[in-house]
Amino acid sequence: MPKLKNDTLIRALLREPTPYTPIWLMRQAGRYLPEYNQTRARAGNFLALCKNPALATEVTLQPLARYALDAAIVFSDILTIPDAMGLGLYFAEGEGPKFERPLREEWEIRDLSVPDPEYHLAYVLDTVRQVRRALAGSVPLIGFAGSPFTLACYMVEGQSGSDFATVKKMLYERPDLLHHILSINATAVTAYLNAQIEAGAQTVMVFDTWGGVLSHAAFHQFSLAYTARVIAGLKREHEGARVPSIVFTKGGGAWLESIAAIGCDALGLDWTVDIGTARARIGARVALQGNLDPAVLLAPPQAIQREAGAILERYGHGSGHVFNLGHGISQHTPPEHVSALIEAVRGLSGSYH
Amino acid sequence: MPKLKNDTLIRALLREPTPYTPIWLMRQAGRYLPEYNQTRARAGNFLALCKNPALATEVTLQPLARYALDAAIVFSDILTIPDAMGLGLYFAEGEGPKFERPLREEWEIRDLSVPDPEYHLAYVLDTVRQVRRALAGSVPLIGFAGSPFTLACYMVEGQSGSDFATVKKMLYERPDLLHHILSINATAVTAYLNAQIEAGAQTVMVFDTWGGVLSHAAFHQFSLAYTARVIAGLKREHEGARVPSIVFTKGGGAWLESIAAIGCDALGLDWTVDIGTARARIGARVALQGNLDPAVLLAPPQAIQREAGAILERYGHGSGHVFNLGHGISQHTPPEHVSALIEAVRGLSGSYH
Numbered sequence: 001m002p003k004l005k006n007d008t009l010i011r012a013l014l015r016e017p018t019p020y021t022p023i024w025l026m027r028q029a030g031r032y033l034p035e036y037n038q039t040r041a042r043a044g045n046f047l048a049l050c051k052n053p054a055l056a057t058e059v060t061l062q063p064l065a066r067y068a069l070d071a072a073i074v075f076s077d078i079l080t081i082p083d084a085m086g087l088g089l090y091f092a093e094g095e096g097p098k099f100e101r102p103l104r105e106e107w108e109i110r111d112l113s114v115p116d117p118e119y120h121l122a123y124v125l126d127t128v129r130q131v132r133r134a135l136a137g138s139v140p141l142i143g144f145a146g147s148p149f150t151l152a153c154y155m156v157e158g159q160s161g162s163d164f165a166t167v168k169k170m171l172y173e174r175p176d177l178l179h180h181i182l183s184i185n186a187t188a189v190t191a192y193l194n195a196q197i198e199a200g201a202q203t204v205m206v207f208d209t210w211g212g213v214l215s216h217a218a219f220h221q222f223s224l225a226y227t228a229r230v231i232a233g234l235k236r237e238h239e240g241a242r243v244p245s246i247v248f249t250k251g252g253g254a255w256l257e258s259i260a261a262i263g264c265d266a267l268g269l270d271w272t273v274d275i276g277t278a279r280a281r282i283g284a285r286v287a288l289q290g291n292l293d294p295a296v297l298l299a300p301p302q303a304i305q306r307e308a309g310a311i312l313e314r315y316g317h318g319s320g321h322v323f324n325l326g327h328g329i330s331q332h333t334p335p336e337h338v339s340a341l342i343e344a345v346r347g348l349s350g351s352y353h
Numbered sequence: 354m355p356k357l358k359n360d361t362l363i364r365a366l367l368r369e370p371t372p373y374t375p376i377w378l379m380r381q382a383g384r385y386l387p388e389y390n391q392t393r394a395r396a397g398n399f400l401a402l403c404k405n406p407a408l409a410t411e412v413t414l415q416p417l418a419r420y421a422l423d424a425a426i427v428f429s430d431i432l433t434i435p436d437a438m439g440l441g442l443y444f445a446e447g448e449g450p451k452f453e454r455p456l457r458e459e460w461e462i463r464d465l466s467v468p469d470p471e472y473h474l475a476y477v478l479d480t481v482r483q484v485r486r487a488l489a490g491s492v493p494l495i496g497f498a499g500s501p502f503t504l505a506c507y508m509v510e511g512q513s514g515s516d517f518a519t520v521k522k523m524l525y526e527r528p529d530l531l532h533h534i535l536s537i538n539a540t541a542v543t544a545y546l547n548a549q550i551e552a553g554a555q556t557v558m559v560f561d562t563w564g565g566v567l568s569h570a571a572f573h574q575f576s577l578a579y580t581a582r583v584i585a586g587l588k589r590e591h592e593g594a595r596v597p598s599i600v601f602t603k604g605g606g607a608w609l610e611s612i613a614a615i616g617c618d619a620l621g622l623d624w625t626v627d628i629g630t631a632r633a634r635i636g637a638r639v640a641l642q643g644n645l646d647p648a649v650l651l652a653p654p655q656a657i658q659r660e661a662g663a664i665l666e667r668y669g670h671g672s673g674h675v676f677n678l679g680h681g682i683s684q685h686t687p688p689e690h691v692s693a694l695i696e697a698v699r700g701l702s703g704s705y706h
Contacts, residue, residue: 165685168648172656215646215679216627217663253607254625272607274569293568295521303525310570326568332518 004202006139009071013203013244013266013287015320021312021349022070023342024142026268027328028063029075033335035062046091050077053126060131064139066335067342071139071203074131074196076124078146078207081188082155084120085112095159102158109177114188117195124192125199132200143201145193147208147249148185148230149223155181164213171214171222178222186226190233197235197243205246205268206230212251219255228262246289250327253278260286271326276314283320291326292341297333301340308344317352357555359492362424366556366597366619366640368673374665374702375423376695377495380681381416382428386688388415399444403430406479413484417492419688420695424492424556427481427549431499431560434541435508437473438465448512455511462530467541470548477545478552485553496554498546500561500602501538501579508534517566524567524575531575539579543586550588550596558599558621559583565604572608581615599642603680606631613639624679629667636673644679645694650686654693661697670705 004010008022030036039059043049050056060075079097083089088100103109115121132141154160156167156178170178193204211223231245247259248268259267260282269278269290278288296307308323315321323345329338357363361375383389392412396402403409413428432450436442441453456462468474485494507513509520509531523531546557564576584598600612601621612620613635622631622643631641649660661676668674676698682691 163648163683165648165651165683168646169651172649172652172660212625215624216630218646219625251604251625254627271568272565272572272604274607277569293521293571295516295518296525298518298522299525307525330516330518 004137004140006070009140009142009322010203010242010244012319012322013246013289014242015287017319017353019350019353021315021321021323021345021352023323023345024069024071024073025063025325025329025338026073028067028069028073029059030329031331032329032333032338033062033066035059046077047089050075050080051123053123053130056123056127057130057134060127061134063338064135067338068346069139069342071142072131072135073142073144073205074124074128074201076127076144078144078150078209079154080121080124081115081145081185081192082151084115085155085188087155097154098159099154103155103181106177109180112181112184114184114191117192121192121195125195128196128199128201140202141200142203142205143193143196143199144205144207145189145196145230147206147211147223147247148182148189148226149214150208150210151185151189152178152181153210153213155185164210168213171218175222182222182226186229186233190230193230194233194235197238201243202238202241203244203246204234205248206264208247208249208252211249216254219252220258223249224255224258224262227259231263244287248289256282266322268324269326273326274314275311275321276316279315279320287320287322288315289322289324291324294325294327294330294333297325297329297337297341299337301337304337304340305344305348308341309348312345312349312352315352319353323349357490357493359423362493362495362675363556363595363597365672365675366599366642367595368640370672370706372703372706374668374674374676374698374705376676376698377422377424377426378416378678378682378691379426381420381422381426382412383682384684385682385686385691386415386419388412400430400442403428403433404476406476406483409476409480410483410487413480414487416691417488420691421699422492422695424495425484425488426495426497426558427477427484427554429477429480429497431497431503431562432507433474433477434468434498434538434545435504437468438508438541440508450507451512452507456508456534459530462534465534465537467537467544470545474545474548478548481549481552481554493555494553495556495558496546496549496552497558497560498542498549498583500559500564500576500600501535501542501583502567502576503561503563504538504542505531505534506563506566508538517563521566524571528575535575535579539582539586543583546583547586547588550591554596555591555594556597556599557587558601559617561600561602561605564602569607572605573611576602577608577611577615580612584616597640601642609635619675621677622679626679627667628664628674629669632668632673640673640675641668642675642677644677647678647680647683647686650678650682650690650694652690654690657690657693658697658701661694662701665698665702665705668705672706676702 266287271293597618619640624646
């Protein structure tokens with residue numbers, strides 16, 4: 001494999017010096033791009049696109065053709081694992097993801113088993129390999145997975161719930177059952193991320209999208225403990241290079257210290273967190289990734305420059321910052337606003353390095 | 354007016370000694386109670402119930418007939434103010450609140466004016482007076498309003514949005530317009546809460562339901578600054594008694610210090626916050642209200658006792674704690690689970706006082 005031409009992201013995640021602040025965007029290959037919508041239409045639907053390595057590779061590369069991004073992220077979905085477990089992932093038009101067979105009975109939970117990534121998730125690994133070849137060392141490729149708890153939310157609720165009543169009821173009434181699911185998920189996520197690393201992912205990110213709906217105590221017991229198992233089980237090196245890990249807990253601003261302590265290299269921050277305060281709290285231990293409110297990209301370029309500049313200034317001088325949004329990019333974002341953001345970060349960040 | 358027989362809530366809010374930890378529940382008069390659903394059916398719908406002082410009084414008192422609660426809260430809605438401004442509040446069946454005439458044009462925003470509570474919101478004040486008479490000093494009556502920013506979210510979006518793109522776009526593109534709305538809302542909320550106090554509310558609470566969707570900087574400029582104006586404008590005494598104020602910002606756990614500094618007597622905590630840590634951070638300045646995850650009430654009584662006990666223990670010894678949920682009670686709560694919670698708090702809390 002060729003050496004990375006632009007290793008700014010990897011260096012920033014390892015808190016090594018960089019000439020500027022690298023940037024990539026969560027969900028950068030997505031519905032705000034007309035070329036993405038065209039490819040998705042060719043695939044038929046979102047899930048068919050995920051499962052078609054050639055087309056998934058195509059959409060992974062689309063934002064890199066438009067923008068001077070410092071990383072690619074494999075086009076996939078966090079719910080590929082429960083789908084591989086046989087729960088039957090589908091997307092109803094205009095709604096979020098759903099499962100045909102959510103976990104309702106104790107025997108269904110006891111029957112769960114860890115999918116073999118090389119078999120059940122071969123399409124994702126194929127995409128990783130194809131993207132890695134196509135990138136030819138231009139920028140690093142990010143692999144990802146959902147956190148064990150976030151996957152369990154969907155597996156138990158059957159869909160994204162507004163109050164997560166079903167999974168929380170299980171948490172308080174039958175913690176043993178939820179721990180069983182989480183334990184299997186942790187093993188599955190670890191194997192899946194390691195398979196992505198072996199297929200060519202040069203850094204990996206765990207999305208704990210729903211950990212923030214838990215109480216302080218429940219978050220630590222039912223979400224962070226299992227994300228920690230995943231991080232502990234990851235390959236730290238591949239092809240002679242360090243493979244940094246990133247953990248993102250939406251709504252986890254109160255818990256940055258304990259998340260930073262699980263052994264990951266970087267923390268993703270949602271937009272509610274002041275990145276200057278976060279750096280003072282945990283910047284000596286981990287890199288920070290974030291954290292512009294995606295809604296800023298709906299405002300004109302002048303506002304985008306101002307708000308991006310404010311985040312760079314709050315982080316301050318030195319390495320260890322990866323610029324990103326605090327959540328996935330909105331489908332309503334005008335593509336030229338993304339250019340404005342990337343130019344602002346590239347133009348303004350040099351003086352902090 | 355008769356002296357309060359049970360002033361435990363007021364004393365706890367003022368951090369004065371109490372024999373036990375008082376308890377009330379956000380949305381305690383609501384759809385989990387069959388008697389509430391009957392009265393609502395008689396009224397026709399939720400909004401008609403809010404606007405009928407006799408029936409609103411009836412449902413306000415229903416949870417007190419069932420449970421040994423330490424307070425009543427006037428049955429109403431946070432959106433009465435924008436409705437009184439002429440935006441046309443309505444509730445589509447099975448959906449959240451909506452406005453017929455959300456603020457879309459600059460002239461509509463410039464045309465906004467502060468409603469006169471005694472005229473436009475007389476039905477709420479009538480309810481406050483009727484409830485106060487019916488309570489006959491048994492427990493205190495809580496008045497409430499939405500925060501200026503939370504009201505603005507609904508006024509600009511026209512409904513509860515999942516990403517609040519419209520109001521956030523205005524925030525970043527035309528902050529002057531949003532500041533204009535917020536300034537009028539702050540004046541309106543202050544006048545409305547003072548009118549509730551004069552009508553008989555013995556403590557008042559500001560619900561900042563959506564402040565937590567903002568970035569750190571935007572929260573302080575666009576939400577907290579205006580809640581602070583409200584608190585500064587409130588009557589501190591009425592009928593010779595202190596009228597404590599409570600501010601609740603859902604998702605505001607990172608900002609407890611700055612919220613506690615605006616001059617309110619107590620902070621509501623959502624369930625994600627560890628109440629022990631919160632007390633260490635701000636317990637010397639304000640009382641704390643909360644913060645059981647409403648989902649715990651879906652689990653069996655044994656789990657409810659355990660989780661309620663954990664919160665009492667985390668708060669620890671001494672006054673200044675009002676037990677509550679961290680958000681409104683779920684409509685799916687079995688009514689007998691509320692009994693279990695109140696008995697647990699009453700039974701366990703004495704040893705901390």
